[in-house]
Amino acid sequence: DAKTTQPNSMESNEEEPVHLPCNHSTISGTDYIHWYRQLPSQGPEYVIHGLTSNVNNRMASLAIAEDRKSSTLILHRATLRDAAVYYCILRDYSGAGSYQLTFGKGTKLSVIP
Amino acid sequence: GAGVSQSPRYKVAKRGQDVALRCDPISGHVSLFWYQQALGQGPEFLTYFQNEAQLDKSGLPSDRFFAERPEGSVSTLKIQRTQQEDSAVYLCASSLWSLQETQYFGPGTRLLVL
Numbered sequence A: 001d002a003k004t005t006q007p008n009s010m011e012s013n014e015e016e017p018v019h020l021p022c023n024h025s026t027i028s029g030t031d032y033i034h035w036y037r038q039l040p041s042q043g044p045e046y047v048i049h050g051l052t053s054n055v056n057n058r059m060a061s062l063a064i065a066e067d068r069k070s071s072t073l074i075l076h077r078a079t080l081r082d083a084a085v086y087y088c089i090l091r092d093y094s095g096a097g098s099y100q101l102t103f104g105k106g107t108k109l110s111v112i113p
Numbered sequence B: 001g002a003g004v005s006q007s008p009r010y011k012v013a014k015r016g017q018d019v020a021l022r023c024d025p026i027s028g029h030v031s032l033f034w035y036q037q038a039l040g041q042g043p044e045f046l047t048y049f050q051n052e053a054q055l056d057k058s059g060l061p062s063d064r065f066f067a068e069r070p071e072g073s074v075s076t077l078k079i080q081r082t083q084q085e086d087s088a089v090y091l092c093a094s095s096l097w098s099l100q101e102t103q104y105f106g107p108g109t110r111l112l113v114l
Helices: none
Strands: A009-013 A018-023 A031-038 A045-050 A061-064 A070-075 A084-092 A107-112 B005-007 B010-013 B019-024 B031-037 B044-050 B053-056 B065-068 B075-079 B088-095 B109-113
Touching: A009 A018, A018 A031, A018 A084, A018 A107, A031 A061, A045 A061, A045 A070, A070 A084, B005 B088, B010 B019, B019 B088, B019 B109, B031 B075, B044 B065, B044 B075, B075 B088
Parallel strands: A009 A107, B010 B109
Antiparallel strands: A018 A070, A031 A045, A031 A084, A061 A070, A084 A107, B005 B019, B019 B075, B031 B044, B031 B088, B044 B053, B065 B075, B088 B109
16 A cells, blocks of 8 residues: 655644645555544544545545645644544555555644643 | 444553453444554554454464454454563454445553563
């Protein structure tokens, strides 16, 4: 599976928007971009995923660059509960890739009250 | 509905002891995964089941690690003769099918080997 690069850590003020970047320059045409997050002492949880178009759900928005070599997870209004490690993961849906999730180190987001 | 549950949540073992970690996936989920998460790292894949069949065990670090899912629901990860390097959080995840489906994780079992 293609690799992703994320900053080790980021800080945000509470109630401010947060933009979490992810680079994936070797992404293939059949790779979907997934985001999971892991709150302290919990298992990871799914946040959002997309292929080419920007996506929105109740948790976040995903903005995907036109060349698909980078993407940004957007939390519109950070709360203290959003403090977590955020993982950007590529998943190959062609059937040739693996089915497990390949996590990197992710970005640790701290939210300042 | 009920999510993925794991037990015990915490386990302390003396080096050389055998341990068994249990995972109850979401009812009806075909796929089940085990991951190992060392401190400060992201989870790493251990093994994968589709129903009762273990289709991939390439991530198991040694032959001391063994996983089973005999009836296609509950799974057990067993570690024999535990070593200090086995100390980690062991995460279980399930999904409705496999490739396209979201994985739902349990809270994990934190294993400390002394």
